[in-house]
Structures are given as C-alpha cells and as structure tokens.
Amino acid sequence: MKIAMISEHASPLAVAGGVDSGGQNIYVAHVARQLQRSGHDVDVFTRRDRALLPVISNMDGVRVIHVPAGPPLQLPKEALLPYMGEFADFLTGFFRRERTPYHVMHANFFMSGLAGLKVKRTLGIPLVTTFHALGRVRRLHQGSDDGFPDARFAIEDELVRHSDAIIAECPQDEADLIDLYGADAEHIEIVPCGFDADEFHPKPRNDARAALGWPQHRFIILQLGRVVPRKGIDNVIRGVGVLKTQHGLDAQLYVVGGNSDAPNEIATPEIARLRGIARHAGVEPATIFVGRRGREQLHQFYSAADVFVTTPWYEPFGITPVEAMACGTPVIGADVGGIRHTVKEGETGWLVPPRDPAALAMRLAALQRDPALARRMGEAGLARARTEFTWSGVAAALRAVYARVADVNTVSARSRVNEKPRSAAGGAAR
The missing domain is CATH 3.40.50.2000 (Glycogen Phosphorylase B;)
Known part of the structure; x- marks a missing residue:
C-alpha cells in the first residue's frame, strides 16, 4: 500500500x-x-x-x-x-x-x-x-x-x-x-x-548510574516526559516530600524533559513552579531537573532508576510506562486513561489516584523497603512490554x-x- x-x-x-x-x-x-x-x-x-x-x-x-x-x-x-x-x-x-x-x-x-x-x-x-x-x-x-x-x-x-x-x-x-x-x-x-527494543532494553543499574553520574546507593525515582502541568510532576515532588516526612525515607528524584537540553526556567517556565513546590515540600536538594534528552539516551535513565513514576491528571495512552517496563523498571502510575491498561496492578507496578501524594508515597515506601519486590515487578513489566507493546x-x-x-x-x-x-x-x- x-x-x-x-x-x-x-x-x-x-x-x-x-x-x-x-x-x-x-x-x-x-x-x-x-x-x-x-x-x-x-x-x-x-x-x-x-x-x-x-x-x-x-x-x-x-x-x-x-x-x-x-x-x-x-x-x-x-x-x-x-x-x-x-x-x-x-x-x-x-x-x-x-x-x-x-x-x-x-x-x-x-x-x-x-x-x-x-x-x-x-x-x-x-x-x-x-x-x-x-x-x-x-x-x-x-x-x-x-x-x-x-x-x-x-x-x-x-x-x-x-x-x-x-x-x-x-x-x-x-x-x-x-x-x-x-x-x-x-x-x-x-x-x-x-516501544522499540533497539531503543529500550535493560542495562545493569550500576552501569547506568555510573554512565549518568548518579549516586549508586540512593533510592532513585524517575519522572520523564513533557514538563507541563497536566503531567502531575508536582504530585510526584509532593509524594517525595511525604515519603520523607511521614515514612522517614530519603529518595532522589530526577525529572527528565523540557524545552531545552539544560534545565532552563525561561525555555520551560513550568520548572520554576516545580522548584517552588520542591522547596515548600522540603525536598528541593533531592529534586534534580535534568533537561531534555535524546531518545538514544533514555534507556539509561529508565535502567538507572529504582522506580519510574508518572501521575498525570489524565492520559489518553501514556508511552513512558511502556518504555520503563521495557527497561525492566517497576512503574507507579496514575489510575487514569491508558496507564490503567499498561500497568498491571500489583504485578508490574501499582496504580494510584492522581493528585494524591500520600498514596504515592505509600507505594514508594513499599518498593524502597522491599528491593526484591521491586525486582520482581521490573521483570514482570519487561515480559509484558515484550509480549503486548x-x-x-x-x-x-x-x-x-x-x-x-x-x-x-x-x-x-x-x-x-x-x-x-x-x-x-x-x-x-x-
């Protein structure tokens, strides 16, 4: 044709x-x-x-x-x-x-x-x-x-x-x-x-973190995608704050995306608002804005993270959870739209209500305290991605x-x- x-x-x-x-x-x-x-x-x-x-x-x-x-x-x-x-x-x-x-x-x-x-x-x-x-x-x-x-x-x-x-x-x-x-x-x-298996595939976590210059022994949360309000990045930041104040757990959040390769508040005004939220939540030093990255690099970010989180208000499909699963990383996603179809609840990750940082923090804490569970969810996600997507x-x-x-x-x-x-x-x- x-x-x-x-x-x-x-x-x-x-x-x-x-x-x-x-x-x-x-x-x-x-x-x-x-x-x-x-x-x-x-x-x-x-x-x-x-x-x-x-x-x-x-x-x-x-x-x-x-x-x-x-x-x-x-x-x-x-x-x-x-x-x-x-x-x-x-x-x-x-x-x-x-x-x-x-x-x-x-x-x-x-x-x-x-x-x-x-x-x-x-x-x-x-x-x-x-x-x-x-x-x-x-x-x-x-x-x-x-x-x-x-x-x-x-x-x-x-x-x-x-x-x-x-x-x-x-x-x-x-x-x-x-x-x-x-x-x-x-x-x-x-x-x-x-997803494209040539683009997205698992890489040993230590190797991925070394390539990115990330700390080897921190619990790392990844948020990746468009930096716009409806993607709910503010909810992820607040969730990291609740993880610290109510669960006593420290984590590092990396936010990948934006309109420029360097995190620029002029090119991406939403970054300024999100930094203010991180400051108010008491996690500004632990919230790192990376900027936009080419697709050939993204599998390293997914592989380096302990968990990928995406909590938009709504999402017609949501391609990033599939990419994360294809890299063997568990996913916590908002229980909306296409995410509730791609993420298998309790198997490849969890679904949480959007705009609910306490629910997100509870799931983050469970993964941080049980690395074996996180590993099993990552393996299940990889199998699901290769079979269905x-x-x-x-x-x-x-x-x-x-x-x-x-x-x-x-x-x-x-x-x-x-x-x-x-x-x-x-x-x-x-």
Missing part, C-alpha cells in the same frame, strides 16, 4: 520532551518506519514550523513532507486550527501530482483529521483517525486552561461519523469515544502504542485496518498496475 500519515503539529523528526513534542511524535515516527520496513510506501505530512526546512526530508526511507500552512514558525498546537484549510489544500494538490495514488490516509489528532476529511471528500481516499487525545476529555480535566476552542468538539463529532475507522489506543479511549461521542463500536479498533505488533494491527478500509483486493490490483522500479536511494520511485 501507499500510506499518507498526517500529523499536523507533531513531526516525527522532532526531539520528544517539549511542550508539544511527546507521544504523538514518537508514535508517528515508529509506525511510519515499521510500515516502510514491511514494504509499504509511507509519507508523513507535518506542518512546516521553520523557514529553512526543505519541502521533503528523508527519515529511514520514509518521506516527511513539510506542509506550508501558516507562518513557518513554531506555534502552540492550540493556535493551528485556522491554518488547517491551507494544510488540506496542500495535501489535495500534492496527492493529485503523485504518480502512484494513496490507498489510505491515517490522520493523527483532530486537526489532521479535519484536513484528511476534506481530502477524502475531494479525492475519495479512505481515512483512518487516531485522536491521541479527545477534546471533551481534555476540557473535563483542564477546564478554562484548555486553549482549544469549542469548535473542536464538532470537528471530532464529524470525524467519528465519517472516518472509515477509528483507532482507540486503550479500552478507556474506546469507552470515551462511545460514551462522549456516540461512536459505533464496530468502527473502532484498539491498537496501543509501543512492540511497534512491530502495532504496525501489523494498523496494516490490517488499512487493508480493510482500502479494500485489500483493490489495493493489490492498484499496486501491480502502478508498480515502479526501486530508486537507487531505496524505496519506490514516486
């Missing part, structure tokens, strides 16, 4: 960890690569956010097309909706100029879906939609802090009605689509996120959805008719 992946604000080439750079970027990058390795032609369409970007970049045989829609500047995703008409018009023109037709579009996020729906109505290409986050769920948890307009709800309603298939990333996502959007369960497929498995499930909505027989016939020789650079000539 020839597949168009649309990801308007989340480029697969971006460094994860920034305000608008996280799980969706990772998802799109890995799914596109896996599909390409399986022999499909894959193009990713993302908004041009820098003036000097080329129209087309290459990512391991995947074409990444930088769509001119709005000013070529980095803008918050909440500001991008007015440019989606321009985005859709570019897609339509680009698709028409291609010698080989696209068999299916996979839109990621509601604005990508809006653009894809316009293309579908013009060119008749089937549309698969993954929301990654739902507007009504976001509004429920963020209230007036939600920067998206109410128009998002109607757009999502339309996508639920007119997408050829909807991808839910976990059972909670499916339930929200049905309960809040009236989605037909027959049109929903549950396909989770995954590989990118190759994710891509295989998506391929089946694409083939169904595109009509696999038609796809095969088109491919034979339009087959072209491979270019010298690899990949089909297009």
Whole structure:
C-alpha cells in the first residue's frame, strides 16, 4: 500500500520532551518506519514550523513532507486550527501530482483529521483517525486552561461519523469515544502504542548510574516526559516530600524533559513552579531537573532508576510506562486513561489516584523497603512490554485496518498496475 500519515503539529523528526513534542511524535515516527520496513510506501505530512526546512526530508526511507500552512514558525498546537484549510489544500494538490495514488490516509489528532476529511471528500481516499487525545476529555480535566476552542468538539463529532475507522489506543479511549461521542463500536479498533527494543532494553543499574553520574546507593525515582502541568510532576515532588516526612525515607528524584537540553526556567517556565513546590515540600536538594534528552539516551535513565513514576491528571495512552517496563523498571502510575491498561496492578507496578501524594508515597515506601519486590515487578513489566507493546505488533494491527478500509483486493490490483522500479536511494520511485 501507499500510506499518507498526517500529523499536523507533531513531526516525527522532532526531539520528544517539549511542550508539544511527546507521544504523538514518537508514535508517528515508529509506525511510519515499521510500515516502510514491511514494504509499504509511507509519507508523513507535518506542518512546516521553520523557514529553512526543505519541502521533503528523508527519515529511514520514509518521506516527511513539510506542509506550508501558516507562518513557518513554531506555534502552540492550540493556535493551528485556522491554518488547517491551507494544510488540506496542500495535501489535495500534492496527492493529485503523485504518480502512484494513496490507498489510505491515517490522520493523527483532530486537526489532521479535519484536513484528511476534506481530502477524502475531494479525492475519495479512505481515512483512518487516531485522536491521541479527545477534546471533551481534555476540557473535563483542564477546564478554562484548555486553549482549544469549542469548535473542536464538532470537528471530532464529524470525524467519528465519517472516518472509515477509528483507532482507540486503550479500552478507556474506546469507552470515551462511545460514551462522549456516540461512536459505533464496530468502527473502532484498539491498537496501543509501543516501544522499540533497539531503543529500550535493560542495562545493569550500576552501569547506568555510573554512565549518568548518579549516586549508586540512593533510592532513585524517575519522572520523564513533557514538563507541563497536566503531567502531575508536582504530585510526584509532593509524594517525595511525604515519603520523607511521614515514612522517614530519603529518595532522589530526577525529572527528565523540557524545552531545552539544560534545565532552563525561561525555555520551560513550568520548572520554576516545580522548584517552588520542591522547596515548600522540603525536598528541593533531592529534586534534580535534568533537561531534555535524546531518545538514544533514555534507556539509561529508565535502567538507572529504582522506580519510574508518572501521575498525570489524565492520559489518553501514556508511552513512558511502556518504555520503563521495557527497561525492566517497576512503574507507579496514575489510575487514569491508558496507564490503567499498561500497568498491571500489583504485578508490574501499582496504580494510584492522581493528585494524591500520600498514596504515592505509600507505594514508594513499599518498593524502597522491599528491593526484591521491586525486582520482581521490573521483570514482570519487561515480559509484558515484550509480549503486548512492540511497534512491530502495532504496525501489523494498523496494516490490517488499512487493508480493510482500502479494500485489500483493490489495493493489490492498484499496486501491480502502478508498480515502479526501486530508486537507487531505496524505496519506490514516486
């Protein structure tokens, strides 16, 4: 098949960890690569956010097309909706100029879906939609802090009605689509996120700590991901404070993420607020902000920690618990969204209520006092990740959805008719 992946604000080439750079970027990058390795032609369409970007970049045989829609500047995703008409018009023109037709579009996020729906109505290409986050769920948890307009709800309603298939990333996502959007369960497929075993694998803890310059004999807690309020990092810091005051246990917390490689309060204003919370909780010296790190380094952070903690208010899927489990590290996660699906309670870690530092501290204390339990949970998490959450498995499930909505027989016939020789650079000539 020839597949168009649309990801308007989340480029697969971006460094994860920034305000608008996280799980969706990772998802799109890995799914596109896996599909390409399986022999499909894959193009990713993302908004041009820098003036000097080329129209087309290459990512391991995947074409990444930088769509001119709005000013070529980095803008918050909440500001991008007015440019989606321009985005859709570019897609339509680009698709028409291609010698080989696209068999299916996979839109990621509601604005990508809006653009894809316009293309579908013009060119008749089937549309698969993954929301990654739902507007009504976001509004429920963020209230007036939600920067998206109410128009998002109607757009999502339309996508639920007119997408050829909807991808839910976990059972909670499916339930929200049905309960809040009236989605037909027959049109929903549950396909989770995954991890790459080449990126995430266990490393001996002492070796990982030595490589990072971390103390060998401290109980170390890791928080990794986007440094934004809804991720609940403040709750983790307060939990470390309760661990100290009520359980008499000292721990070191490392916070990895942000908009710059060095922990910078100007680039990442949330750091300033979190440092104030650490100071008030009496754990400022034990709370270390690391800054953003490349994905090739992250397995060392996961492996070096005694426990990975993530307690967001809500989480459509949450890719970091899977990555931690893939490194053999137990996980304490908020009992919300996709985390309650990835973390097996009492087996690979524990689920705790969000915004409940006392409950978090109780679980941290149990792991700190029982290293053998922590080790067993880490081993169980590793086995679960390798069985349930590989990118190759994710891509295989998506391929089946694409083939169904595109009509696999038609796809095969088109491919034979339009087959072209491979270019010298690899990949089909297009």
